[in-house]
Amino acid sequence: MTIxxxxxxxxxxxxxxKLSDQDKIRLAKxxxxxxxxxxxxxxxxxxxxxxxxTQEASQPLRPDEPFRSDLERDLIQQNAPAAExxxxxVPDVIETSSE
Amino acid sequence: MNWDIVIGLEVHTRLNTRxxxxxxxxxxxxxxxxxxxxxxDLGYPGVLPVMNEEAVRLATRLGLAIGAEIDQASRMARKxxxxxxxxxxxxxxxxxxxxxxxxxxxISTNDGEKTIRILRAHLExxxxxSTHSFRPNQSGIDFNRAGTPLLEIVTEPxxxxxxxxxxxxxxxxxxxxxxxxxxxxxxxxxFRCDVNISLKPKxxxxxxxxxxxxxxxxxxxxxxxxxxxxxxQAELLESGQSVVQETRLYDADKNETRSMRSKENAHDYxxxxxxxxxxxxxxxxxxxxxxxxxxxxxxxxxxxxSESYALSDELIESLLxxxxxADLFESILQENPDLPAKLxxxxxxxxxxxxxxxxxxxxxxxxxxxxxITELLSLLHKDTLSSSGAKTIAEALWESTATPSELMxxxxxxQLSNDDDLLSIIKIIINxxxxxxxxxxDGKTKLMAFFVGxxxxxxxxxxxxxxxxxxxxxxxxx
Numbered sequence: 001m002t003i004x005x006x007x008x009x010x011x012x013x014x015x016x017x018k019l020s021d022q023d024k025i026r027l028a029k030x031x032x033x034x035x036x037x038x039x040x041x042x043x044x045x046x047x048x049x050x051x052x053x054t055q056e057a058s059q060p061l062r063p064d065e066p067f068r069s070d071l072e073r074d075l076i077q078q079n080a081p082a083a084e085x086x087x088x089x090v091p092d093v094i095e096t097s098s099e
Numbered sequence: 100m101n102w103d104i105v106i107g108l109e110v111h112t113r114l115n116t117r118x119x120x121x122x123x124x125x126x127x128x129x130x131x132x133x134x135x136x137x138x139x140d141l142g143y144p145g146v147l148p149v150m151n152e153e154a155v156r157l158a159t160r161l162g163l164a165i166g167a168e169i170d171q172a173s174r175m176a177r178k179x180x181x182x183x184x185x186x187x188x189x190x191x192x193x194x195x196x197x198x199x200x201x202x203x204x205x206i207s208t209n210d211g212e213k214t215i216r217i218l219r220a221h222l223e224x225x226x227x228x229s230t231h232s233f234r235p236n237q238s239g240i241d242f243n244r245a246g247t248p249l250l251e252i253v254t255e256p257x258x259x260x261x262x263x264x265x266x267x268x269x270x271x272x273x274x275x276x277x278x279x280x281x282x283x284x285x286x287x288x289x290f291r292c293d294v295n296i297s298l299k300p301k302x303x304x305x306x307x308x309x310x311x312x313x314x315x316x317x318x319x320x321x322x323x324x325x326x327x328x329x330x331x332q333a334e335l336l337e338s339g340q341s342v343v344q345e346t347r348l349y350d351a352d353k354n355e356t357r358s359m360r361s362k363e364n365a366h367d368y369x370x371x372x373x374x375x376x377x378x379x380x381x382x383x384x385x386x387x388x389x390x391x392x393x394x395x396x397x398x399x400x401x402x403x404x405s406e407s408y409a410l411s412d413e414l415i416e417s418l419l420x421x422x423x424x425a426d427l428f429e430s431i432l433q434e435n436p437d438l439p440a441k442l443x444x445x446x447x448x449x450x451x452x453x454x455x456x457x458x459x460x461x462x463x464x465x466x467x468x469x470x471x472i473t474e475l476l477s478l479l480h481k482d483t484l485s486s487s488g489a490k491t492i493a494e495a496l497w498e499s500t501a502t503p504s505e506l507m508x509x510x511x512x513x514q515l516s517n518d519d520d521l522l523s524i525i526k527i528i529i530n531x532x533x534x535x536x537x538x539x540x541d542g543k544t545k546l547m548a549f550f551v552g553x554x555x556x557x558x559x560x561x562x563x564x565x566x567x568x569x570x571x572x573x574x575x576x577x
Contacts, residue, residue, distance in 0.1 A: 010367070014367055014369075015181060016181045058172075058377050058379065058380035059377040059378060059379050059380070060149065060150075061149075061150050061151070061155060061379075062150060062151055064116050064117050064151050066117050066123055066124070067118075067124075067137075072138075073133050076133075076136075076138070076141065077133070082237075085132065086133050086134070087132050087230065087233060087239030087241055088239065088242075089234060089237045090237065090238050092231060092232055092236050092237060093183055093229075
């Protein structure tokens, strides 16, 4: 199975990836192989297909108690390409949207 | 052409927890950038989210308050989109199994009570905050807000105009504050509103295409945005064009809405159940426990106050604005049931508020508890204190641990109201001023001021002026 070009373009846009034409041909094939694999899995009959979790298990909850982490900032920011005045710096993104 | 306006709302309210939804970083506004963002909030590889039980409890509380169904096995989902202040590349939210379903709030309109259906309320984490062009061509990102717990409360498209919208929002805003679910501070973004608007020809059953106006954070702007957007859509439709389904941003400075993204560029969020989080099981016992611990709902309490205390609607509304004030009101009347309810309510809502403002504080944070206020108001009610004396003592109470009676003696504010004591002073004054007394008896009633003045002077200002006047009149007309 091959993924249509417009689907590749759509996924690339959602991921903010710039792809060359060659990339697109390669990815269309790779993603197609993944879909084929999933189709093979889907071909098997599973009694309860909604079972994404063990039905009895539930989410353990955490008491609402703080653990202060302010000493970590400088350490963590050593991993960032750029940080100033405590803020992480990234290229400006024009289209707005924090949800 | 005449149009029906159809509006639905999504409100994001920040939950009043100490820590974030999935990490033990502080959930507090205004800290130094990135000092409340740990590895979980930053989306580091290998970390796992652990759900905050208090957020689940607060969501349950809201659900119970709006008469909704609580999903006893709700689950978290990933909402995927790409943006720098969302470091994981997805927001943990809820999709097909929100925690709260099918509730409602009733609002007062010109045509009577109207029920607004609340489709759902779901838990989700907030994103970080971007400061655009913080440096040339660069944005600065603060992740303190990332992972703070939000409850998104979604209505059915049940509103017909801006007034209904504002009435509902004010009621919901008050409710979440009253129940301690959220501080709902709009300036700090803890109560934000997205408005979905469409128009349809009057009487038609078919909904028109809607536009969504995002993130408006003041009641006035919401009202303006609705008026503006309604006009914009009507103009489009009346000139034969069509409304595009899109997200628009309200610009308060220009009073206009602008397109943020149209449907062609709309995000495809590719929701799926978050494999890091198991279903959130809530037992019936948990729900019952929350129900029992829940304060009386404000609208039920308002009804009870109105039936039991004969207070005006304005005064009741004022009392209920802050749950602590309504609690104080009831405790004071419990300590001394002889106090008139109106006097107590007025003191809580007016006199003590004024003093609180002078101290830049609130009644809740003050040393004035129900017992001290009861004693003060009892002295006032018995006429042992004048109204101005009571105010002086109320102010002194703010900075003292003494009782109102102690302060009254210390500040020499006790009012002379006892008839025997007052009469003995008045008799002396009348005996010492026989001519004025005769003139008064002959009809020169203006001399009353003279006699009251003399009594005040003799009592060093402590005589109760009302009772003094009554007694002088009685003696001189005998």
